[in-house]
Amino acid sequence: MGFFDRFAVPHPNPAIYASMVAIGLTVIAIVAGLTYFKKWGYLWREWLTTVDHKRIGIMYLISALLMLFRGGADAIMMRAQLAVPDNTLLDAQHYNEIFTTHGVVMIIFMAMPFIMALMNFVVPLQIGARDVAFPRLNALSFWLFFMGAMLFNISFVIGGSPDAGWTSYFPLAGNEFSQSVGTNYYMIAIQIAGIGTLMTGINFITTILKMRAPGMTLMKMPMFTWSSLITNVIIVFAFPVLTVALAMGTLDRLFGTNFFTTDNGGMDMLWANLFWVWGHPEVYILILPAFGIYSEVISTFARRNLYGYKSMVASMVVISVFSFLVWAHHFFTMGQGAVANSIFSITTMAIAIPTGVKIFNWLFTLWKGKIVITTPMLYALLFIPLFTIGGVTGVMLGMSAADYQYHNTMFLVAHFHMVIIPGVVFAMLAGLTYYWPKMFGFMLNERIGKITAWTIAIGTLLAFMPMFFSGLDGQARRMYTYSASTGFGVWNMISFIGALGLAAGFVLIVYNIYHSIRYASRDIGSDPWDARTLEWATHSPVPAYNFAVVPQVDSIEAFWDAKKKGHILFKGEYEKIHMPNNSGVPFIMSCIFFVWGFSFVFSMWIPVIISTIGIFACMALRSFEEDHGHYISVEKIEETETKLRGVS
Amino acid sequence: MSELFPRKQVMGFLFSLLLTAVALAVYFFDMSYAAGMTILLVTAFVQAGLQLVVFMHAGETKDKGAIYTNVYYGVFIALVTIFGTLLCMIWGYV
Numbered sequence: 001m002g003f004f005d006r007f008a009v010p011h012p013n014p015a016i017y018a019s020m021v022a023i024g025l026t027v028i029a030i031v032a033g034l035t036y037f038k039k040w041g042y043l044w045r046e047w048l049t050t051v052d053h054k055r056i057g058i059m060y061l062i063s064a065l066l067m068l069f070r071g072g073a074d075a076i077m078m079r080a081q082l083a084v085p086d087n088t089l090l091d092a093q094h095y096n097e098i099f100t101t102h103g104v105v106m107i108i109f110m111a112m113p114f115i116m117a118l119m120n121f122v123v124p125l126q127i128g129a130r131d132v133a134f135p136r137l138n139a140l141s142f143w144l145f146f147m148g149a150m151l152f153n154i155s156f157v158i159g160g161s162p163d164a165g166w167t168s169y170f171p172l173a174g175n176e177f178s179q180s181v182g183t184n185y186y187m188i189a190i191q192i193a194g195i196g197t198l199m200t201g202i203n204f205i206t207t208i209l210k211m212r213a214p215g216m217t218l219m220k221m222p223m224f225t226w227s228s229l230i231t232n233v234i235i236v237f238a239f240p241v242l243t244v245a246l247a248m249g250t251l252d253r254l255f256g257t258n259f260f261t262t263d264n265g266g267m268d269m270l271w272a273n274l275f276w277v278w279g280h281p282e283v284y285i286l287i288l289p290a291f292g293i294y295s296e297v298i299s300t301f302a303r304r305n306l307y308g309y310k311s312m313v314a315s316m317v318v319i320s321v322f323s324f325l326v327w328a329h330h331f332f333t334m335g336q337g338a339v340a341n342s343i344f345s346i347t348t349m350a351i352a353i354p355t356g357v358k359i360f361n362w363l364f365t366l367w368k369g370k371i372v373i374t375t376p377m378l379y380a381l382l383f384i385p386l387f388t389i390g391g392v393t394g395v396m397l398g399m400s401a402a403d404y405q406y407h408n409t410m411f412l413v414a415h416f417h418m419v420i421i422p423g424v425v426f427a428m429l430a431g432l433t434y435y436w437p438k439m440f441g442f443m444l445n446e447r448i449g450k451i452t453a454w455t456i457a458i459g460t461l462l463a464f465m466p467m468f469f470s471g472l473d474g475q476a477r478r479m480y481t482y483s484a485s486t487g488f489g490v491w492n493m494i495s496f497i498g499a500l501g502l503a504a505g506f507v508l509i510v511y512n513i514y515h516s517i518r519y520a521s522r523d524i525g526s527d528p529w530d531a532r533t534l535e536w537a538t539h540s541p542v543p544a545y546n547f548a549v550v551p552q553v554d555s556i557e558a559f560w561d562a563k564k565k566g567h568i569l570f571k572g573e574y575e576k577i578h579m580p581n582n583s584g585v586p587f588i589m590s591c592i593f594f595v596w597g598f599s600f601v602f603s604m605w606i607p608v609i610i611s612t613i614g615i616f617a618c619m620a621l622r623s624f625e626e627d628h629g630h631y632i633s634v635e636k637i638e639e640t641e642t643k644l645r646g647v648s
Numbered sequence: 649m650s651e652l653f654p655r656k657q658v659m660g661f662l663f664s665l666l667l668t669a670v671a672l673a674v675y676f677f678d679m680s681y682a683a684g685m686t687i688l689l690v691t692a693f694v695q696a697g698l699q700l701v702v703f704m705h706a707g708e709t710k711d712k713g714a715i716y717t718n719v720y721y722g723v724f725i726a727l728v729t730i731f732g733t734l735l736c737m738i739w740g741y742v
Binding site (some may be wrong): 114174209233235241258267268269274277324328331335336340341343 | 682713718722728733735736737740741742
């Protein structure tokens with residue numbers, strides 16, 4: 001094979017060539033645009049080198065939205081292929097690649113950055129901090145994630161996409177059955193992004209434990225901060241397993257080891273085991289911040305404090321422990337005996353208890369509350385019934401004996417989409433709408449927002465409810481076509497229509513952003529929702545130093561007390577503020593990581609060695625660098641504060 | 649003078665050397681695989697605990713509670729992962 005042959009796409013078709021052209025044109029357009037408007041310096045100074053948690057949060061948000069559309073395009077192609085029996089829109093190989101990338105992109109490159117976006121933006125504000133504990137590490141986390149995502153996304157135009165499913169089970173993912181470099185992309189891109197996530201975990205645990213405003217004890221933290229703390233603890237304990245599993249998989253594929261092979265002492269099922277040891281906690285890494293958002297939104301718009309604060313915290317702690325005890329329910333049919341399956345069945349069902357506690361706490365918060373139905377609240381209210389459908393079908397799947405019937409059918413696919421879309425996606429969209437004014441200083445249009453919420457909710461039901469039925473009728477997941485005599489056609493057609501509805505909903509979000517940028521009022525003050533927690537106590541948009549004076553806290557809802565009960569939040573005079581300096585090292589180091597990853601995928605060892613040296617050089621540079629940050633002077637703070645106050 | 653002498657650290661260091669010597673004994677003496685493995689595992693975990701407490705000062709700040717909670721949580725997760733994996737892959741596999 002010639003040097004350049006391996007970069008060719010193994011299964012080319014017109015859509016891929018069109019994508020190549022589109023990617024090329026987009027890159028040219030971005031470069032030309034930046035040059036024409038002379039924005040290179042701005043981009044470098046304000047974004048690429050920033051260590052500000054708010055800007056990093058916004059960059060996570062933009063990446064997440066981009067990836068949502070990338071994964072969404074995959075979803076539409078899949079549903080279009082299955083819409084009618086014996087369809088030939090996609091061939092089997094192309095379909096395999098699409099469901100693989102859809103899964104990976106949606107979980108790791110859409111849902112994860114979306115929760116990272118909200119955590120980055122909100123947590124330091126909620127605890128009254130000026131930034132996270134390690135701002136530069138935070139920038140490195142983001143750029144590693146971003147480069148991992150980009151590496152994964154170029155796979156379909158250079159060398160071929162992974163095609164062994166998002167779970168990438170061996171031996172299918174081994175060299176024997178996956179000969180293209182696709183699975184190498186999977187192993188290495190996720191590895192790079194995963195290192196970034198692990199760093200975020202450490203960073204946020206430290207931030208939340210060490211940098212809270214005076215008076216804010218652990219049991220006075222807002223619920224989103226609590227959920228972030230628990231989430232990051234899970235990240236720190238779960239992600240190392242993924243790191244090790246991916247490293248072993250990479251060694252198997254590139255260096256001929258036998259961890260997951262079927263001979264020479266290898267154990268192929270060990271991959272499935274390790275993957276889910278990480279994979280199940282990952283589900284809770286996604287859902288707990290979502291629950292945190294719902295807690296904030298429901299309490300704000302029910303106009304009362306959250307019911308059962310302590311039981312909310314306790315249930316999250318219990319979930320974080322249980323999340324590590326249930327992983328084998330993902331492979332009940334792999335051959336364990338009744339004892340092992342029963343144990344994991346029982347732990348699985350036990351998780352429904354703390355989750356139920358949370359659901360009832362939200363319902364009791366709504367009970368006798370003065371409910372205001374805004375867009376974020378609408379998402380939260382739609383979440384409760386829809387998520388419950390996903391939840392109860394989860395209990396069905398959790399019964400190991402019955403699982404033999406559902407396993408690997410569309411029933412399973414319907415279940416986890418009904419969990420993740422109302423659970424995570426609705427929460428993220430609620431959070432997006434809720435925190436938008438804090439991020440950008442204007443609100444998203446409420447009317448369009450509500451239409452979007454209904455469109456997405458109805459789209460979700462239409463797209464995924466039919467899968468429960470076709471799954472029980474025997475439609476297997478990941479099957480690229482079926483014959484008319486199976487009778488699956490009608491269900492899949494309904495699903496396709498639902499998918500179009502979802503697509504319409506996501507287009508509406510973009511339209512809403514465009515519409516609001518053009519027409520929304522900028523005169524909204526700093527607390528447009530009449531909210532209860534500290535992030536609303538500072539200006540919108542938030543100044544670089546977050547709070548001119550560090551707030552004093554003495555209750556769970558200090559800001560609410562400040563508004564209603566005369567609690568004085570900001571005591572004392574302005575003092576100069578110590579802030580971290582910007583740095584280009586995280587961005588450059590991550591670029592080197594991209595080259596490293598790309599070279600690894602194609603086994604080009606000389607660039608691998610050179611870029612490895614580059615990575616260590618960046619770390620050495622940081623070790624020997626003297627950087628004590630900078631101070632913002634009192635005059636500068638006064639000037640900024642007057643300007644921000646002057647708007648309203 | 650006695651309060652300046654780092655008694656705890658010196659004792660810790662000696663104990664740590666002792667543990668290393670015991671672990672090395674597995675190489676020099678002829679014993680069964682199970683016995684050797686048991687000695688290695690026990691000495692390794694005691695050694696790790698010693699390092700954490702004596703030389704990494706786990707219990708000496710006001711973060712004591714958070715640090716030990718994290719350690720216990722980590723130990724719990726690790727044990728569950730290992731024994732759960734053994735249960736799935738070997739003991740419970742039919």
